[in-house]
Amino acid sequence: MIAEIIAAGSEMLTPFRQDTNSLYLTSELNALGVSVAFKTIVGDNLEHLTSAAKIAISRADVVILSGGLGPTEDDMTREAVGAALGLTLRRDSEILTGMYKRFAARRMTMPPNNAKQADVLHGAEVLANANGSAPGQYIDTVVGRHRKIVILLPGPPKELKAMYEAECRPRLAATLPERHLAKRMLRMALIPESQVDARTAPIYRQYPDVETTILAGAAEIQLHFLCAKESEREAQARVDELVEKIEHELAEAIFSSHGESLEEVVLLMLGLRHMTLAAAESCTGGLLAQRLTAVPGSSRYFLGGAVVYADRLKTTFADVPEEMVRTEGPVSEAVARALAVGIRSRTGAAVGVGITGIAGPGPGAPGPDAEKPIGLVYVALSFAAALSFAAAPGLGGDGGTKVVELQIPGDRERIRWWASQHALELLRRSLLERT
Numbered sequence: 210m211i212a213e214i215i216a217a218g219s220e221m222l223t224p225f226r227q228d229t230n231s232l233y234l235t236s237e238l239n240a241l242g243v244s245v246a247f248k249t250i251v252g253d254n255l256e257h258l259t260s261a262a263k264i265a266i267s268r269a270d271v272v273i274l275s276g277g278l279g280p281t282e283d284d285m286t287r288e289a290v291g292a293a294l295g296l297t298l299r300r301d302s303e304i305l306t307g308m309y310k311r312f313a314a315r316r317m318t319m320p321p322n323n324a325k326q327a328d329v330l331h332g333a334e335v336l337a338n339a340n341g342s343a344p345g346q347y348i349d350t351v352v353g354r355h356r357k358i359v360i361l362l363p364g365p366p367k368e369l370k371a372m373y374e375a376e377c378r379p380r381l382a383a384t385l386p387e388r389h390l391a392k393r394m395l396r397m398a399l400i401p402e403s404q405v406d407a408r409t410a411p412i413y414r415q416y417p418d419v420e421t422t423i424l425a426g427a428a429e430i431q432l433h434f435l436c437a438k439e440s441e442r443e444a445q446a447r448v449d450e451l452v453e454k455i456e457h458e459l460a461e462a463i464f465s466s467h468g469e470s471l472e473e474v475v476l477l478m479l480g481l482r483h484m485t486l487a488a489a490e491s492c493t494g495g496l497l498a499q500r501l502t503a504v505p506g507s508s509r510y511f512l513g514g515a516v517v518y519a520d521r522l523k524t525t526f527a528d529v530p531e532e533m534v535r536t537e538g539p540v541s542e543a544v545a546r547a548l549a550v551g552i553r554s555r556t557g558a559a560v561g562v563g564i565t566g567i568a569g570p571g572p573g574a575p576g577p578d579a580e581k582p583i584g585l586v587y588v589a590l591s592f593a594a595a596l597s598f599a600a601a602p603g604l605g606g607d608g609g610t611k612v613v614e615l616q617i618p619g620d621r622e623r624i625r626w627w628a629s630q631h632a633l634e635l636l637r638r639s640l641l642e643r644t
Contacts, residue, residue, distance in 0.1 A: 210388060210437075211246040212238050213269035215261055217277035217286050218364060219252035230275045230362075230369050237373060241381055242388025242437055243271060244420070253283035255292075262293035266357055271381070276364030278343040280323040286361055287346070291330050294350065294359070298328040304335065304344055311342060333361075336376040341368040347380060358384065388437050391444035393452045395432040396465040398634040405430050409455050416451045428630035429471070464637055471633045472500045472507075478640040479510040479560075486636075487558035488514035489527040489548040491539065492566035492586060497629045512556050517548065527551030527563070538577030540565050542612050545587035549610060553591045562632050563589040566615070568624045586615040586628045590639055611639060 214235070216228040228250055235245045246269060251261045258277070265272045277286030291298055304327040312319040326343045329335055336345030346361040360377055362369045397405065402425040409432065413421040420435040434451060438444035456463055464474050479486055488497050495516045501507050515526035520539050523529040528551035529544055537543040545563045553561025566586030572579060589612040613635060617627045 210243050210270045210385065211268075212243050212271040212273065213247040213249065213265040214245060215249045215251060215258075215265055215272065215274045216364075217251055217253070217258055217274060217289075219254075219283070221250050222252050228275075230364070230366055233366070233370060234273055234275070234373070237378065238271070238273075239390050239392075241378075241385055242390050243381075243385065244390070244435065244437060253277070253285060255285045255289055258285055258289035259292045262289050262359075266293055266352055266359065270356070271358045271360070271385075273360045273362060275362045275369055278326065278345070278361060278363050280320070280326050280342075282322075284325070287325075287328055287330065290346075290348075290359060290361060294330070294348070294352070296330045296332060296348075298330055300324070301327045301329045301335065304329070308342060334380075336360075336362075336372055338363060338368055338372055339375065340371050341365060343368070345372050345376065347377065349384065387439060389439070389441035389444050391436050391438070391441065391448045393434045393448050393466070394468050395452065395455060395459070395463050396468070396471070397430045397432075397459065397462045398464055398471055398630055398637075399428055400430055400462050402430055405432070405459070408458055412454050412458060413451060416447070419448055419451050421451075428627045461638065461641060464634070470500075470504070471630065471637065473504050475633050475637050475640070476501065476504055476507050476510050478637065482640065482643060484559035484640075485510055485512050485557075486560045486562065487512045487552045487556040488562040488564070488632075489517050489523070489552035490514065490562075490564045491517050491523070491548070492568045493564050493625050493629050493632075494518060496625055497562065497564065497632055500629060500633070512558050514552050514556070514562075523548060526555065528555065536577065538581065539574070540567050540578045540581055540585055540587065542587050542589075542614060545589040546591070546610050546612050549589035549591035549612075553593065559593050560636065561591040562636065563587075563591070564628055564632055566617075566624065566628055568621045568628075570621060582616065584615075584617040584619070584624050586617055586624065586631070588613050588615065588628065588632045588635055590635060592639075611635065 214231045220226040221228045231248050238245055249261050251258045274286050277284045309319055333346040333348045336347055338344050341363055343363045348359040350357055362372055406423055422433040424431040434448045436444045436448045464471055490497055498514055501511045517523040517526055520534050524531050527548045529547040533543055545565050548563025549561040567583050569583035591610045615631055617624045
C-alpha cells in the first residue's frame with residue numbers, strides 16, 4: 210500500500226518557505242505500514258492542483274493534501290479534489306454557524322469570504338480543527354474498482370498535526386490492512402557511491418521485498434533499507450538478514466549500523482578504550498571540535514584544543530617550531546605532525562589530531578605555501594608513547610604518528626567539511642587497530 214502527499218501553496222515554490230508537513234506525515238504513515246511513494250508541491254493554480262490530485266488518486270491508495278483550505282481566492286484544494294473525483298461542494302450550515310460563533314466570541318465580524326471554509330465535498334467526513342477555522346475532510350471512496358482514501362488537511366503545521374492525530378490516525382488505523390515497516394541504515398565515510406553500489410547490488414537484488422536506497426553527500430554514503438510485512442517481527446527479520454550480508458561485504462568501511470554519526474562513533478570508541486582526544490586545527494577553524502562537542506557527554510573524552518589559524522599560534526599553542534613553519538610551510542606534512550604531537554603533549558591527551566591546509570579561494574600564503582594548490586590538506590594523528598602503533602600501509606608515520614595528504618576538490622565549505630571527515634575517519638580506523 211502506497212501513499213502520495215500533495216502540498217498546496219505557491220509560497221513553497223520560492224526559496225523562502227519549505228514543506229515540512231510531508232516529513233511529519235511520512236513518519237506517521239510509515240508507522241501504519243504505508244510507504245510514501247510520491248510527494249508533490251503545487252502552486253495556487255486550480256488546473257495544476259486538479260491535475261496533481263487526479264494523478265495522485267490514480268496511482269496511490271492514500272492521498273493526503275495539505276494547505277489550500279483557507280478563505281482566500283487562492284485556496285483551491287476543495288475545488289481541485291472535487292474536480293478530480295467528480296464531486297460537488299455543499300455549504301455545511303453547522304460549520305458555518307460555528308465560524309460565526311468563533312468570530313463573535315472575539316468580537317469580530319466574519320468577512321463573507323470566510324464562508325467558503327464551510328464548503329464540504331459530498332460524501333466527505335468533516336474533520337474538526339481544534340486550532341483553526343478551516344476544517345479538514347476525509348473521503349473514503351472507490352475509483353475504478355479500487356478503494357481510495359483522500360484526506361484534506363490545513364497547511365499550518367500546528368493545525369495539521371493536531372488534526373491528523375485526533376481525526377486521521379484513528380480512522381486510518383481502523384481502515385488499513387495491518388502492515389508493519391522495518392527500517393535500517395548503514396553509514397560509510399569517504400567511499401565512492403559507485404563502489405558501494407557495485408559491491409552491494411548483487412546482494413540487495415536478492416531481496417526484492419526490501420526497498421534499498423543509496424544516498425550520497427557530505428563525505429558520507431548511506432544505505433537505507435525498508436520492508437513492509439504483516440508483522441513487525443517478520444519485517445525486521447527480513448531487513449536484518451539483508452543488513453547482515455551487506456555488513457559482511459563492506460566490513461570495516463561501515464562506521465554505523467543504527468544511525469549514529471561518525472563523531473558519535475569515534476567518541477564511543479575512545480570511551481571503550483579509556484582514551485582522550487585533543488585537536489589543533491588550522492584550515493578547519495574548529496569545525497572538528499564543533500562536531501565532537503555537539504555530541505552530549507563528549508567532554509569525558511574530548512579535552513579540547515586550539516584553533517591555530519595564525520602561524521605564530523601554531524608555535525604558541527602546539528609547540529610547532531618556528532623554523533619548521535618557515536622552511537616547510539604551515540601547510541605541510543611536518544607541520545601537521547608537529548600540531549598533532551604538540552597539542553597531545555600540551556593537553557595530556559592520549560591522542561592528538563592536527564589539521565592544516567589551504568581551503569581557498571585564494572592561493573597559499575607567501576613563502577613555501579605560495580605554489581601549493583587549493584584543497585591541499587594534511588591530517589595527522591599522534592598517540593601517546595604507550596599507545597604507539599605501526600603506521601598502516603600507505604600512510605606516512607614515525608611509529609606513534611600517522612599523517613595523510615589529501616587533495617580535496619570543491620569550495621571552501623566543502624574542503625573544510627571533508628577535512629574534518631577525513632580526520633574522524635582516520636581516527637576511527639586507527640582505533641579499530643587497537644581492539
